[in-house]
Amino acid sequence: MDGNFISHLLSASLPPGFPFWGLALLAAFLGALCVVGFVSILALVSVWLERKIAGHIQARLGPMRTGGWHGWSQTLADAIKLLTKEDVILRGADPVLFRLAPALVMGSALAMFAVLPFAPGVQFADIDLGVYFLLAVASLTTIGVIMAGWGSNNKWSLYGAMREAAQATSYEIPLALSLIPPILHFGTFSLLSATEQQSGWGGMQWYIFSDAFWVAIPSFFLFFTAALAENKRAPFDLPESESELVAGFHTEYSGLRFAFFFLEEYAAMFAASAVATAYWLGGWNFPGMTFLSTGSLWLPILGALAFLLKAMFLVCVMIWIRWTLPRLRIDQVMTLGWKYLTPLALGIMVAAAGWEAWRASL
Amino acid sequence: MGLTPSFAQAPGSEVEVAVPTQDCSINMGPQHPATHGVMRLLLKADGEVLTGAQAHLGYLHRCAEKIGENVDWTQYLPYTDRYDYLSAMNNNLGYSLAVEKLMGLEVPERAQWMRVLLAELNRIASHLFAVGTYGLDLGAFTPLFYTLREREEILDLFQEICGARLTCTFIRPGGLFNDAPEGWLEKVESFLCRFEERWKEYDALLLRNKIFIERTAGIGTLSGNDAVTWGVTGPLLRASGVDWDLRRDQPYLVYDQLDFEVPLGVGRQGEVGDCWDRTEVRMSEMLASLSMIRQCLDKMPDGAIQHPDAGPVLRPAPGRAYVGVENPRGELGHWLVSDGTKHPVRVRMRSPSFCNLSVVEHLLPGAMLGDAAAILGSIDIVVGETDR
Numbered sequence: 001m002d003g004n005f006i007s008h009l010l011s012a013s014l015p016p017g018f019p020f021w022g023l024a025l026l027a028a029f030l031g032a033l034c035v036v037g038f039v040s041i042l043a044l045v046s047v048w049l050e051r052k053i054a055g056h057i058q059a060r061l062g063p064m065r066t067g068g069w070h071g072w073s074q075t076l077a078d079a080i081k082l083l084t085k086e087d088v089i090l091r092g093a094d095p096v097l098f099r100l101a102p103a104l105v106m107g108s109a110l111a112m113f114a115v116l117p118f119a120p121g122v123q124f125a126d127i128d129l130g131v132y133f134l135l136a137v138a139s140l141t142t143i144g145v146i147m148a149g150w151g152s153n154n155k156w157s158l159y160g161a162m163r164e165a166a167q168a169t170s171y172e173i174p175l176a177l178s179l180i181p182p183i184l185h186f187g188t189f190s191l192l193s194a195t196e197q198q199s200g201w202g203g204m205q206w207y208i209f210s211d212a213f214w215v216a217i218p219s220f221f222l223f224f225t226a227a228l229a230e231n232k233r234a235p236f237d238l239p240e241s242e243s244e245l246v247a248g249f250h251t252e253y254s255g256l257r258f259a260f261f262f263l264e265e266y267a268a269m270f271a272a273s274a275v276a277t278a279y280w281l282g283g284w285n286f287p288g289m290t291f292l293s294t295g296s297l298w299l300p301i302l303g304a305l306a307f308l309l310k311a312m313f314l315v316c317v318m319i320w321i322r323w324t325l326p327r328l329r330i331d332q333v334m335t336l337g338w339k340y341l342t343p344l345a346l347g348i349m350v351a352a353a354g355w356e357a358w359r360a361s362l
Numbered sequence: 363m364g365l366t367p368s369f370a371q372a373p374g375s376e377v378e379v380a381v382p383t384q385d386c387s388i389n390m391g392p393q394h395p396a397t398h399g400v401m402r403l404l405l406k407a408d409g410e411v412l413t414g415a416q417a418h419l420g421y422l423h424r425c426a427e428k429i430g431e432n433v434d435w436t437q438y439l440p441y442t443d444r445y446d447y448l449s450a451m452n453n454n455l456g457y458s459l460a461v462e463k464l465m466g467l468e469v470p471e472r473a474q475w476m477r478v479l480l481a482e483l484n485r486i487a488s489h490l491f492a493v494g495t496y497g498l499d500l501g502a503f504t505p506l507f508y509t510l511r512e513r514e515e516i517l518d519l520f521q522e523i524c525g526a527r528l529t530c531t532f533i534r535p536g537g538l539f540n541d542a543p544e545g546w547l548e549k550v551e552s553f554l555c556r557f558e559e560r561w562k563e564y565d566a567l568l569l570r571n572k573i574f575i576e577r578t579a580g581i582g583t584l585s586g587n588d589a590v591t592w593g594v595t596g597p598l599l600r601a602s603g604v605d606w607d608l609r610r611d612q613p614y615l616v617y618d619q620l621d622f623e624v625p626l627g628v629g630r631q632g633e634v635g636d637c638w639d640r641t642e643v644r645m646s647e648m649l650a651s652l653s654m655i656r657q658c659l660d661k662m663p664d665g666a667i668q669h670p671d672a673g674p675v676l677r678p679a680p681g682r683a684y685v686g687v688e689n690p691r692g693e694l695g696h697w698l699v700s701d702g703t704k705h706p707v708r709v710r711m712r713s714p715s716f717c718n719l720s721v722v723e724h725l726l727p728g729a730m731l732g733d734a735a736a737i738l739g740s741i742d743i744v745v746g747e748t749d750r
Binding site: 155156 | 388389395497498499500503504508511568574576577730731732733734735
């Protein structure tokens with residue numbers, strides 16, 4: 001039952017004769033429910049944050065009325081609106097691809113949350129190849145987007161899908177390569193183990209502050225840039241670039257199917273920020289945590305808070321970038337990916353490997 | 363068509379497969395965020411590279427010229443507000459000057475200075491909108507909100523002086539509708555001070571932004587010769603390095619008493635006449651307008667604002683007149699024919715957006731799909747004016 005805290009909880013409370021497979025099924029079901037709930041709340045909060053931050057960047061207030069305090073329930077109202085909207089499928093659309101695409105996109109976004117270590121003892125599955133799994137699942141989104149663009153029977157959508165295909169496959173390379181320095185440093189693909197290795201009373205064990213900081217910092221920025229492109233966030237939002245492609249691959253989507261694409265964007269933003277947090281920014285570790293006793297209930301609570309704060313900070317930086325910068329052109333995006341980021345990532349990887357080898361030889 | 367490759371060939375032998383490809387025709391508009399209104403561009407694209415473009419107009423056609431033959435001279439004035447709805451004062455001015463030329467009126471001096479002031483204020487408002495929406499076309503949302511904030515202040519000033527924000531109908535044949543209320547000129551002065559500071563923000567946020575430069579420098583280059591051939595006017599023409607500004611070269615009102623610079627495109631980031639130059643010319647024109655307004659405020663004489671002969675019903679002498687004025691988007695010309703009655707026989711305008719738009723068919727082929735928005739935005743059309 002390695003690392004799955006739900007099955008731990010269940011096995012303690014269920015009768016002793018309960019079959020193993022039933023326990024596993026129940027745990028998986030409850031885990032999925034938790035993830036869906038968490039992601040939905042996360043997306044609601046992130047969309048509200050995005051609107052407020054965008055508003056304040058743009059010398060206005062953003063939502064202020066719905067729900068009273070600073071329009072906190074604006075996104076809730078929007079979610080209800082999306083749920084009640086008519087589900088339109090064009091006559092010429094490919095019915096199977098069109099329906100399948102949002103599900104695939106949403107499913108892959110949810111699956112990413114299975115391996116994120118939120119707090120000590122709070123992780124759905126600690127896979128040995130955790131980050132590898134995460135990258136693999138994240139690239140399923142691309143397939144979903146291509147299906148959506150192809151199935152929509154709309155040329156703008158098709159353009160968006162083809163851009164996504166080109167962009168996402170190019171940026172997966174620097175994204176994966178930029179993860180190699182922390183993987184080498186911690187010697188593990190598991191996000192949990194990497195986080196545990198960064199614990200300490202002052203936070204100086206975080207990878208970005210460690211003795212390998214001179215490769216950690218560039219690889220962090222590299223990862224962040226590549227993650228922006230991978231998640232179709234500005235200035236790399238070409239698959240859905242509003243002023244060029246209307247809304248790109250999700251032009252023809254409405255209602256809940258559109259909401260899935262929308263939710264996926266925020267889920268993927270958070271997942272990318274969470275990986276950056278777990279590998280570079282110490283995960284759930286926060287200064288002073290060693291003063292708490294290991295069994296303390298405060299540890300998972302404060303740990304989860306620290307993890308969420310760090311990840312949400314990175315999400316806010318993504319929002320900040322989106323509302324500041326113009327959009328690149330598709331050939332410039334490809335140039336940046338192949339001619340600059342990929343060689344840079346290779347260089348950093350070699351430097352990190354050399355440093356770790358030298359450190360190991362001491 | 364129907365060519366199937368033969369896979370039974372011996373290994374190593376040449377297999378030639380003619381794969382028939384076809385350019386993709388894409389309909390950009392009439393409902394598209396980058397067309398700034400209801401305009402349709404029919405694009406031909408080979409992948410991301412455009413191979414052809416054709417503009418289809420008429421979605422906003424409101425018979426503006428024909429209406430002119432059915433209303434009297436003064437009644438036509440509100441229609442002029444509505445063709446380039448971002449620069450109503452300049453349109454009013456163009457029409458009024460043409461009617462005054464028919465009537466042989468010389469408007470009082472204070473009215474002339476006020477007209478220049480209002481026209482330049484509206485030019486700033488129009489350019490603010492142009493630069494802001496251009497950022498939007500390139501994916502930068504935020505500059506628009508900043509530029510709209512300043513445009514809002516100008517619209518507030520207009521509201522105070524004439525009661526309307528966009529459709530002013532303020533400058534009219536014979537002078538002005540009203541004199542400026544008490545303290546209005548001081549408000550203009552204080553706005554100019556604020557604007558001067560904020561102008562620097564846009565310059566840093568948009569024009570000096572690396573991504574903005576990458577997206578606009580060397581894109582949609584229009585040579586000076588081509589610009590003249592296509593009948594392009596206004597900031598587009600000057601960005602291509604052609605030194606032509608009606609305010610200086612065919613001065614009307616009191617422009618010959620003002621000291622101002624005509625900014626030209628110099629190709630600082632790429633080539634002369636590219637999208638960056640056009641934006642930069644608009645930005646510099648705002649500063650030039652600012653200095654003109656300051657001079658107007660300094661030299662504003664007292665006196666009447668309406669010619670006593672210009673009453674509510676006008677009967678210009680039989681004849682015809684053409685007057686071109688420098689609008690924010692280029693030369694707005696009015697060609698008026700009168701038979702001496704209170705109704706015009708013909709009202710015809712040369713609208714700058716229409717002539718400038720014709721150049722997209724020349725600029726777009728060879729550019730990329732993402733550049734379509736950049737080039738179209740840099741031309742800065744107002745569909746109300748292309749279709750009239």
